[in-house]
Amino acid sequence: MQFYQPTSMREFIELSSSLSDEFATFLAGGTDLLPRYERGQAMPDHLIDLKKLSDLYHINIKDDVIQIGALTSIQVIQEKPLFQSEFMALHMAAHDFAGAQIRHRGTIGGNIVNASPAGDLLPALYAFGAVLTLIGPDGERQLPIQDFVLGPGKTALKQNEILVTINLERTPYKSTFHKVGLRQSMAISVANLAFVYSEKNGVFDYLKIAAGAVAPTIVTLDKLTSTILDNTSTPEDWPLLIEADISPIDDIRATAKYRKQVVNNLVQAFLRRELTV
Numbered sequence: 001m002q003f004y005q006p007t008s009m010r011e012f013i014e015l016s017s018s019l020s021d022e023f024a025t026f027l028a029g030g031t032d033l034l035p036r037y038e039r040g041q042a043m044p045d046h047l048i049d050l051k052k053l054s055d056l057y058h059i060n061i062k063d064d065v066i067q068i069g070a071l072t073s074i075q076v077i078q079e080k081p082l083f084q085s086e087f088m089a090l091h092m093a094a095h096d097f098a099g100a101q102i103r104h105r106g107t108i109g110g111n112i113v114n115a116s117p118a119g120d121l122l123p124a125l126y127a128f129g130a131v132l133t134l135i136g137p138d139g140e141r142q143l144p145i146q147d148f149v150l151g152p153g154k155t156a157l158k159q160n161e162i163l164v165t166i167n168l169e170r171t172p173y174k175s176t177f178h179k180v181g182l183r184q185s186m187a188i189s190v191a192n193l194a195f196v197y198s199e200k201n202g203v204f205d206y207l208k209i210a211a212g213a214v215a216p217t218i219v220t221l222d223k224l225t226s227t228i229l230d231n232t233s234t235p236e237d238w239p240l241l242i243e244a245d246i247s248p249i250d251d252i253r254a255t256a257k258y259r260k261q262v263v264n265n266l267v268q269a270f271l272r273r274e275l276t277v
């Protein structure tokens with residue numbers, strides 16, 4: 001295996017272009033990647049460590065967009081007041097994420113590119129409409145997160161392309177996050193949910209709900225939220241509308257039936273609390 005550690009984006013582009021016909025693997029915090037090799041997965045021919053790329057650690061505000069560098073750690077997302085004041089669901093997801101060691105080591109970029117259906121930052125990023133900036137040998141491009149994650153462990157990254165920035169439009173909306181796991185944080189989610197909303201006098205004027213671990217990718221509960229926003233559903237309709245957008249499976253952590261029930265309970269509890277029905 002060849003190991004590389006570029007120290008600037010220019011060096012990275014030169015390196016990734018020079019590997020033209022070969023696929024490199026990228027190392028960020030290593031909290032997903034290294035356990036895979038410990039479990040026996042073959043080592044890659046080319047491993048590029050991204051950690052010396054200082055451009056990937058920034059958090060900037062530009063034209064009402066928060067730009068988060070892909071190497072920003074989960075711990076920084078938990079601690080930075082900006083997330084607590086404007087992106088509460090993301091702050092809460094980082095708070096409920098693993099233990100302190102993993103939060104300091106693991107990155108937001110790694111959580112996205114790992115593309116686990118249970119990734120804890122993903123529901124909030126979907127609900128806030130995150131747009132991702134990617135850079136590779138063919139240049140720079142942007143993709144909405146829902147077009148980037150294609151399935152469990154599958155993304156739209158092209159050969160030797162990396163995720164550099166996560167862009168979130170500043171928002172006046174409130175938000176919250178719920179994670180159900182076999183334990184509170186040191187456990188993979190059985191289901192996780194992010195809610196982004198604006199409500200006045202018991203009526204929503206904005207509502208986005210994203211759910212994880214209940215389908216091959218994160219899903220937004222658009223059938224439910226559109227009928228709530230245009231006032232065409234009643235609480236009796238909600239269970240079927242929720243189930244219309246999810247397709248959970250049985251696995252070692254929970255059954256599909258349990259996951260459906262958990263999502264139903266959490267979504268309905270949220271709606272009933274906000275609408276006081």
Ligand SMILES: Cc1cc2nc3c(=O)[nH]c(=O)nc-3n(C[C@H](O)[C@H](O)[C@H](O)COP(=O)(O)OP(=O)(O)OC[C@H]3O[C@@H](n4cnc5c(N)ncnc54)[C@H](O)[C@@H]3O)c2cc1C
Pocket residue numbers: 025026027028029030031032033034035050070071074096097098099102105106107108109110111112113114118119120121161162163164185186187188189
């Ligand atoms: C004990 C333990 C507990 C955990 N608990 C949780 C939890 O509660 N919630 C949760 O969601 N996850 C959890 N995880 C999973 C993991 O910590 C997270 O997914 C983390 O965010 C991964 O980030 P990383 O920087 O370590 O990624 P890495 O392991 O470095 O990379 C993950 C994948 O993404 C690719 N990659 C990383 N960064 C980039 C980039 N910028 N561009 C292109 N490709 C990239 C790598 O090549 C690799 O395929 C846990 C893991 C462990 C070991």
